[in-house]
Amino acid sequence: xxxxxxxxxxxxxxxxxxxxxxxxxxxxxxxxxxxxxxxxxxxxxxxxxxxxxxxxxxxxxxxxxxxxxxxxxxxxxxxxxxxxxxxxxxxxxxxxxxxxxxxxxxxxxxxxxxxxxxxxxxxxxxxxxxxxxxxxxxxxxxxxxxxxxxxxxxxxxxx
Numbered sequence: 068x069x070x071x072x073x074x075x076x077x078x079x080x081x082x083x084x085x086x087x088x089x090x091x092x093x094x095x096x097x098x099x100x101x102x103x104x105x106x107x108x109x110x111x112x113x114x115x116x117x118x119x120x121x122x123x124x125x126x127x128x129x130x131x132x133x134x135x136x137x138x139x140x141x142x143x144x145x146x147x148x149x150x151x152x153x154x155x156x157x158x159x160x161x162x163x164x165x166x167x168x169x170x171x172x173x174x175x176x177x178x179x180x181x182x183x184x185x186x187x188x189x190x191x192x193x194x195x196x197x198x199x200x201x202x203x204x205x206x207x208x209x210x211x212x213x214x215x216x217x218x219x220x221x222x223x224x225x226x
Contacts, residue, residue: 068199070169077101077147078171078203084111084124085149085210091116095210098124098148100132100141100165107132107144124148125156129163140164149207151178151200157186160196168198171207 070078077099084097088111099109108131113122125148133139145167146160151174160168168187170180179186180198187196 070202073101073104074147074169074202077106077145078149078169080106080109081124081147081149081171082203082206082210084109085207088112088124089210089214095214096124096148096150098128098146100128100144100146102141102144107135107141121155123153123156125152126159129159129165133163142166145169147202149203150174150211151180151182153177154179154184154186157196160187161192161194164194165196168196169202170198170200171203172211173200 081097081099084099085095088097089095093112093115095111097111100107108128110127110131111124113127114120125146128146129141132141132144140163142164144165146165147169149171151170151172152160152168153174157179168180173182175182177183181200187198
């Protein structure tokens with residue numbers, strides 16, 4: 068897929084949010100939700116900060132945009148995220164009726180778009196989320212690699 072300048076800008080913002088998450092000792096994942104050329108929500112992971120296992124960047128953006136829009140359905144939206152979504156997040160994208168997903172890097176352990184499953188391509192779902200990958204892949208992978216290297220080298224820290 069040919070990524071537009073807008074796509075590049077949105078993923079750059081998602082990467083900034085991923086770095087902010089890392090600065091708070093959260094796994095560095097950032098997301099931006101848009102409709103057309105309007106940003107509806109942006110932010111990063113906050114499971115530790117919020118003591119909430121569901122506080123993935125993707126879920127947080129869907130919640131914020133749903134409140135802002137007054138509807139949990141978000142048709143015509145695009146989600147930019149720095150890491151391949153997990154099973155929970157893929158399900159939420161389908162239920163929210165997100166139109167397009169663009170993610171940077173694959174998540175070989177828990178990614179549910181291509182790595183451990185193909186949930187968004189499941190014909191049983193009543194909504195299809197179009198998706199593509201690879202925008203800013205190296206930058207996202209580097210941020211994740213550095214984060215986990217620091218975490219492993221910190222005294223008393225575990226994965």
